[in-house]
Amino acid sequence: MADLAAAMDRRRLVTLLSPAYLWLLVAVFLPLSAMLFFSLLTDLPQDAPDWGLTLDNYGQFLTNPTYATLLWKSLKLGVMVTLACILIGYPCALVLARTIRGRARETLFLLVILPFWSNSLVRIFSWAIVLRGNGVLERSLDWLLPFDIRLNLMFTTPAVVIGLVHSYLPYVILTSYLALQAIDDDIIEAARSMGASRWTILRRLLLPLSLPGLLAGAVLVFVPVVGSFMEPRILGGRMGTYYGTVIEDQFIAVYNWPLGAALSFILLAVVLLIIALASPVLKRART
Amino acid sequence: MKPALLSLLALAVTTGGAVAEEIRVLNWQGYGTDQEFATAPFAEATGHSIVHEYFNSEQEMLTKLRTNPGAYDVVLVNAVYTQQAVAEGLLAPIDTSGMENYAGVPDSFAQNPMLVEEGTVYGVPWTWGLTSFAINSSVIDTAPDSIQALWDPAYAGRVSIRDDAVEALQLAALATGQDINDIPDLEAAEAKLAELLPNLRTFWSSENDWNQFMAAGELDIASYWSGSASRSASLGLPVEFVVPQEGAIGWLDGLSVPATSEHKEAAQQFIDWMIDPEFYVRWDQDGAPASANAEAAAALPEEAFNKRVLGDPEVAARVTFQTPLSNDRRETYLEIWQRLKAAQ
Numbered sequence: 001m002a003d004l005a006a007a008m009d010r011r012r013l014v015t016l017l018s019p020a021y022l023w024l025l026v027a028v029f030l031p032l033s034a035m036l037f038f039s040l041l042t043d044l045p046q047d048a049p050d051w052g053l054t055l056d057n058y059g060q061f062l063t064n065p066t067y068a069t070l071l072w073k074s075l076k077l078g079v080m081v082t083l084a085c086i087l088i089g090y091p092c093a094l095v096l097a098r099t100i101r102g103r104a105r106e107t108l109f110l111l112v113i114l115p116f117w118s119n120s121l122v123r124i125f126s127w128a129i130v131l132r133g134n135g136v137l138e139r140s141l142d143w144l145l146p147f148d149i150r151l152n153l154m155f156t157t158p159a160v161v162i163g164l165v166h167s168y169l170p171y172v173i174l175t176s177y178l179a180l181q182a183i184d185d186d187i188i189e190a191a192r193s194m195g196a197s198r199w200t201i202l203r204r205l206l207l208p209l210s211l212p213g214l215l216a217g218a219v220l221v222f223v224p225v226v227g228s229f230m231e232p233r234i235l236g237g238r239m240g241t242y243y244g245t246v247i248e249d250q251f252i253a254v255y256n257w258p259l260g261a262a263l264s265f266i267l268l269a270v271v272l273l274i275i276a277l278a279s280p281v282l283k284r285a286r287t
Numbered sequence: 288m289k290p291a292l293l294s295l296l297a298l299a300v301t302t303g304g305a306v307a308e309e310i311r312v313l314n315w316q317g318y319g320t321d322q323e324f325a326t327a328p329f330a331e332a333t334g335h336s337i338v339h340e341y342f343n344s345e346q347e348m349l350t351k352l353r354t355n356p357g358a359y360d361v362v363l364v365n366a367v368y369t370q371q372a373v374a375e376g377l378l379a380p381i382d383t384s385g386m387e388n389y390a391g392v393p394d395s396f397a398q399n400p401m402l403v404e405e406g407t408v409y410g411v412p413w414t415w416g417l418t419s420f421a422i423n424s425s426v427i428d429t430a431p432d433s434i435q436a437l438w439d440p441a442y443a444g445r446v447s448i449r450d451d452a453v454e455a456l457q458l459a460a461l462a463t464g465q466d467i468n469d470i471p472d473l474e475a476a477e478a479k480l481a482e483l484l485p486n487l488r489t490f491w492s493s494e495n496d497w498n499q500f501m502a503a504g505e506l507d508i509a510s511y512w513s514g515s516a517s518r519s520a521s522l523g524l525p526v527e528f529v530v531p532q533e534g535a536i537g538w539l540d541g542l543s544v545p546a547t548s549e550h551k552e553a554a555q556q557f558i559d560w561m562i563d564p565e566f567y568v569r570w571d572q573d574g575a576p577a578s579a580n581a582e583a584a585a586a587l588p589e590e591a592f593n594k595r596v597l598g599d600p601e602v603a604a605r606v607t608f609q610t611p612l613s614n615d616r617r618e619t620y621l622e623i624w625q626r627l628k629a630a631q
Contacts, residue, residue, distance in 0.1 A: 044350070046350060132503055134504060135503075155489045238484060238489055238628070238631050240489075252343065253451075
């Protein structure tokens with residue numbers, strides 16, 4: 001009887017899980033394998049009948065210092081945007097989870113998610129309208145302030161950071177909010193009754209207990225930002241050349257798919273390495 | 288009946304075009320062939336319908352020709368790429384004897400070695416134009432006559448060029464007095480570009496980009512294409528195209544028939560209509576590149592940019608036409624361009 005029940009359990013497990021794994025196979029594994037294959041080619045098979053396998057595409061990353069320079073630049077951008085998201089997002093989540101109650105919380109929460117419902121390209125173009133010279137931002141400041149002001153934010157690195165922070169901030173707020181909300185009120189009460197100050201409660205209780213959520217949010221921001229290309233291209237102007245834009249160029253402008261694929265895999269490897277190096281910290285935070 | 292349609296009708300009758308066919312055209316989007324005034328009169332006169340597919344780069348166009356045999360009947364090939372396409376067996380010879388308007392194409396285009404191989408025509412010269420720069424005439428009163436204006440500190444932060452390796456290096460070649468088709472001193476060109484980049488506000492990538500930046504007052508002076516400049520001007524933007532003393536980069540677009548086309552007859556009829564003066568005059572009202580058909584160019588009104596500026600023999604003498612670029616050369620250019628951009 002027990003065996004039969006176990007077998008039925010297993011069958012149910014397989015039936016329930018198979019759509020998800022099938023989806024992963026089709027949507028993640030197959031495209032990635034195709035890209036891996038492309039990255040090892042000398043030419044695309046449809047363009048050159050005499051194509052062959054090579055490691056040259058990976059070699060180019062090592063021989064041409066431009067790619068390493070750009071990867072470093074992209075990593076720095078990732079760190080900058082992630083820090084900004086944490087500095088803005090965490091306090092926001094803290095207030096939402098611990099201070100505001102009832103309907104107001106729902107409304108504010110909705111406002112946080114709202115940007116997710118609009119297309120990211122539309123969001124970036126609206127930033128372009130706000131930031132550009134004589135744009136919405138400059139005109140409003142001009143109207144408010146008595147002196148002449150020229151920000152010149154458009155087509156600078158800060159413009160790229162602003163656009164990216166706005167796009168990815170909700171991730172940090174959502175994950176931190178979930179972690180903060182799960183903290184038992186009694187622990188906070190107990191700490192308060194023992195005379196802990198607000199600062200001590202934040203530093204010794206709230207922050208360590210919500211760290212897994214915060215770090216999960218940070219990873220969710222860091223990974224896509226390192227590979228971003230659309231935001232730097234539109235908001236960055238001549239400063240907007242990053243590792244992601246070079247990969248995009250290989251696919252769209254130059255039509256060198258093998259090199260683009262190889263550069264993508266190097267990015268993937270570097271990002272995985274960074275997460276692997278950070279995983280001891282992540283693990284400690286979880287326990 | 289409009290006179291424009293008479294010649295088409297005659298053509299339809301003489302070629303016995305009773306069978307309506309579907310002609311599939313591969314081109315850039317919004318580039319002449321897909322406009323209402325191009326397809327509707329042709330369909331009315333010949334019964335053939337026109338379907339479009341678009342490409343975003345010349346490499347993509349070549350790949351589409353290679354991978355979709357039989358899918359296209361007319362394809363736009365920049366003359367620089369025609370030889371390569373012929374060598375790969377992608378294009379069919381064109382019988383120009385049946386084309387009424389081909390006689391109007393001057394020998395400099397019709398006999399161009401990039402389009403004609405051993406007397407066989409593989410591309411019908413359609414349009415040509417210049418890559419140079421344009422100014423915002425509401426900001427700059429007198430148009431500069433030198434390409435060095437892009438480097439002028441007076442316009443620092445108000446300049447733009449296209450994000451394209453070949454175009455950037457050819458502009459730098461002009462500015463350093465070198466041959467655009469075989470830049471002997473690449474280091475000098477690179478150094479010249481390195482001086483230009485800090486002057487830039489941003490790069491532009493499409494005509495639409497360019498128009499928006501100009502309309503928003505972000506730019507005073509920017510590299511541009513002659514055909515696009517006339518289009519921007521017809522939209523009401525204060526744009527003036529400059530052909531500087533140092534010269535300008537000329538390009539030539541041809542229409543070809545893929546080797547695997549199953550409607551070659553109808554395709555050649557459509558190409559003939561594309562170099563028809565009547566069609567070109569209508570197109571030029573919306574802003575068009577220069578026509579390769581001299582009769583079409585002559586049919587323009589006197590004040591038209593394509594007649595006034597590009598029709599000037601003194602201007603034509605300053606133009607150097609692009610010739611094919613080897614893959615190695617192209618890759619070297621790209622490497623230089625990426626290095627320059629990464630250093631920003």
